[in-house]
Amino acid sequence: MALFATMASQKSEEFRLRSFRLRGERMTKAQAGAIDEYLGEFEIPLNHPIELSKIFPKDRYKEIVCEIGSGMGEASSQIAFENPESGYLAVEVHKPGIGALLIRANNLGIKNLRVINEDIYLVLRDYTPDSSFDAFHIFFPDPWPKRRQHKRRLLSPEFIETLAAKLKPGGRINIATDWQPYAKEIESNFAKSKSFNGGVIQRPTWRPLTKFESKGLGKEHLVTDLQYFKN
Ligand SMILES: C[S@@+](CC[C@H](N)C(=O)[O-])C[C@H]1O[C@@H](n2cnc3c(N)ncnc32)[C@H](O)[C@@H]1O
Numbered sequence: 664m665a666l667f668a669t670m671a672s673q674k675s676e677e678f679r680l681r682s683f684r685l686r687g688e689r690m691t692k693a694q695a696g697a698i699d700e701y702l703g704e705f706e707i708p709l710n711h712p713i714e715l716s717k718i719f720p721k722d723r724y725k726e727i728v729c730e731i732g733s734g735m736g737e738a739s740s741q742i743a744f745e746n747p748e749s750g751y752l753a754v755e756v757h758k759p760g761i762g763a764l765l766i767r768a769n770n771l772g773i774k775n776l777r778v779i780n781e782d783i784y785l786v787l788r789d790y791t792p793d794s795s796f797d798a799f800h801i802f803f804p805d806p807w808p809k810r811r812q813h814k815r816r817l818l819s820p821e822f823i824e825t826l827a828a829k830l831k832p833g834g835r836i837n838i839a840t841d842w843q844p845y846a847k848e849i850e851s852n853f854a855k856s857k858s859f860n861g862g863v864i865q866r867p868t869w870r871p872l873t874k875f876e877s878k879g880l881g882k883e884h885l886v887t888d889l890q891y892f893k894n
Contacts, residue, residue, distance in 0.1 A: 679784065682817040683732070683756050685807060694762025701765040705778045707752070713790050719750025720779060726797035729754060731783045731804075731817070734875060736764025739804050741871040743768070743776040750799075753775045754783045784822075793828045799836045803875050806842035816845060820852050825856035830893045835861075838889040839870060841879030846887035853891050861891035 707713055719727050726749040733739045733753035743751040753776065755761055761780045768776055779786055804817040818838070831894070836859070840846050846863075853859050855889060866888050876886060 674686070680815045681782070682784075682815050683782075684744055686757055690696035690757045690759040690762050693766055694759050695753070696764045697765035697769065701769050702761070702778075703770060704774060705765060707777045707779050709779065709781060709786070709790055711790075712792060713795075715750070715752070715791070715795050719775070723824075724748065724750040724775065724814065726750070727752070727795065728798040728800060729796050730799065730800040730802070730833075732756075733760065733764060733778075734803070734873060735760050736767050737873040738800065738871045739776065740764060742772060742800070742869065743773050743889050744771045745869070747775050749775065750778065751795075753777075754779045754781065754786055756780065756782055783817075784825075787825055787829050791829055795829050796829045797831055797834050799826055799834075801836065801838045802870065802873065803839060803879075804845075806840065806845045808844070809843060812882060813848075816848065818845075818849050818852060823852055823856050824858060827856070827893055830894060834893045836889075836891045837867065837870070838891075839866075839876070839886060840889075841876065841884035841886045843885060843887070846889070849889060858889040858894055860894055862889060864890045 693752045707718065715727050728749055729752045730739045736753060739753040753764055755764070755778070758780055761778055764778060770795070801817070805815070807813055807815045815891055825881055830836070838849060840849065850862060853861065866886065870888070879886065
């Protein structure tokens, strides 16, 4: 009843199921310390549209890459560290994950990384102009395995078109998932889109192994990597 009341009170086009689990914000002492000490240095505040070309100027940075759902920041920190010529933006709703990423970024002395602790739908809809990014990385998006949860999956046909709008011409998306039915759905959603070409690829050597992936491999999950280019 309460859920219906909430839904009815919002315009239907504004109602959206969350693609993430609400997990609370309990952090380790180190994560909380990193938020206090380094968030100001790395965070992009969401009070007006983000001017990525000012944050990562063209004369210094080859590309601007956004990781959606950076989790504990293992992949984003490692990739940013190994590619200082590109600018990286990590977007993650889970604050302890942002804390973990800040610890790594500080330990590695990373300068080419910024973070946003918010829902990517809002970040893209309200704060980033079209043609902002050269690439998106989406590693192990929540698989939502139960049938009734499928509509919470991030890579819906609508969201794929949002990504197309936010990519520069020729931009790309790299995705990895260890949930085979989701991999199939991702392939089928991209195949229906006129905005992209691509498909399954071999695991890129530059994609770091995260704890999340290791857990899946431990359960003998097959990992699928996919890559799409904007037409
Ligand atoms: C299964 S985890 C994978 C994390 C990481 N990419 C890795 O490989 O270890 C998925 C992450 O996506 C985040 N996430 C899901 N939906 C999101 C959204 N709409 N905006 C920002 N982050 C989101 C979740 O909070 C979670 O940390």
